[in-house]
Amino acid sequence: MAASNKFYLWSLGLFLFLVVLFFLSISTGILDISFFKVLYILLGQGTEGERLTIFDFRLVRALLAIFIGMGLALAGTVFQTLSHNELASPSLLGINAGAGLAIILSIYLLPLTWSLPIWGLPIVAIIGALMTASGIFYLAYGREHALSARRLILTGISVAAGIHAIELLLIVRLDPSQFHQVNTWIIGTISGNTWIHVWLLGPIVFLGGLFLYANYMDLNILSLADETAVGLGLSLLSKRVIYLITATVIAASCVAIGGSIAFVGLLCPHIARRMVGPNHKYVLLLSALLGGSLVLGADFIARTVIVPDELLVGLIVSLIGAPYFLYVLVESRG
């Protein structure tokens, strides 16, 4: 079957799956609300309490889960393409590490009485992630090879390792409540967010994704060897920088709001490519749909398995992600 037909089938299927998951997710919880009632409430009906539950808790949460999943998957796709490495992911470029360090520092340094506004933590995390990523780009920038893939990966790994060491040093000095705050963030959680976060993240993921899609041919060509890309008229350095920054901003925003949810950026591009091959015209959207479904699904599971308590969403994603990768490894061995 041609890649385009496969793409239409898969994307339609995944889209429907995501829609079902979405309604399932906002109608399930401690307060069970039927599907039709949900539609009814979404149209502005229902009691005050129902509207609060649906709009301010579940809708925020479901939308954020989708955006975070999509953003991480998109960023992962770009990182894997630019580094010519299928194991690259946002965490590889120090984005999780940088965001984490910024958050720990802000919790550690700021006096308890001086609490950040609700959108403060995401901004701190984005700044931390961008600073780390630009540091890594700078270190990886060689004179003869414009941001070579290998240098980028090696620098990313070593800088992330260094930052994790610093994080560990700081974490042991936190008091229990501060530690709890940091730990929740590190594993990843989508609860406790508001519409402000949705309005912060939604446009970044949407516009970033649209920009990447508009340039899908550049990404295709960047997945070839450097010589070929130059021969096809691509300015390697400027293009790499543009797409790296786009992906970094998307990933940093997701990490800032959802915590460092691992595996999404690694897993989704991988599965998307298995479905439709390496053409970004198809991979980007499929990867985003997979990411949205994965995080929304994981969040749904995290909320429902041990009601009224809940698990952290990052835990569920890892529980799904790790076996998949082991499966891929075992399969590729034979």
Place this chain on the structure above:
Amino acid sequence: MVLELKKLSTGYENKTISQDLSLLIPQGKITALIGANGCGKSTLLKTICRINKPLGGDVLLDGKSIYQWEPRQLAKQVAILPQNPVAPNELRVRELVAYGRSPHQSAFFSRMSKEDRDIVAWALRETDIEDLADKAIGRLSGGQRQRAWIAMAIAQHTPILFLDEPTSFLDVAHQMDVLHLIRKMNQDYGKTIVMVIHDLNEAARFADYILAMKKGQILYEGHPEDVFHKAMLFDVFGIDAELLQDPRTGRPMCIPYSLRYMDKERGESTI
């Protein structure tokens, strides 16, 4: 399209390989760049193609420095087939060839026009890989893969084509296929072709013009009949050779002998 090197110096940050090369690439001809390993021919090719930065001097295309050309405009004039091209294994041949059309498409939301599709079909036909069009690159044999890459390069539809060792790693039958294909591109479409090639007899047989390099400098240049002689082979490669005439094409050809192990081979050296 006139391609000219003006006092071009190539090399790397702290190592100059070629100094002040000036030459005019013959238009509408096949030029073969020959020389021993490490003589700087690949570096020269890469510098002319903008892959490596020059240490000095300039490369002029139609009188304008290739660094002043807008990259995508340049890619409509010059196509490159690198030595070891790499693509994702799962990429289909047709998709790869279609990438060759990208300089001709709009930068945002690239779409294949009717013309693009026709040219991709033409490129697949010329390289005789139509039946492989829906196969993944990773599943092709070496010869098929090389033809797929040539198809991508010719789909770029440029008057100038650079090839870096297009026949290395191919068996002799596939080498002939590729070289005849290159000649066809030159004869039927008037493309200017510059190729780095290791096989001296292939160079003498298929090229109209030979550039022989040693230690970064062009020692000999000219038509194969004029420069393909014992002195050139000795100066450039440090070998002794018997020269013959190809009974079918009339082109010169050589049988090389090592100078170092001369006594191991019976017969007399003529040097």
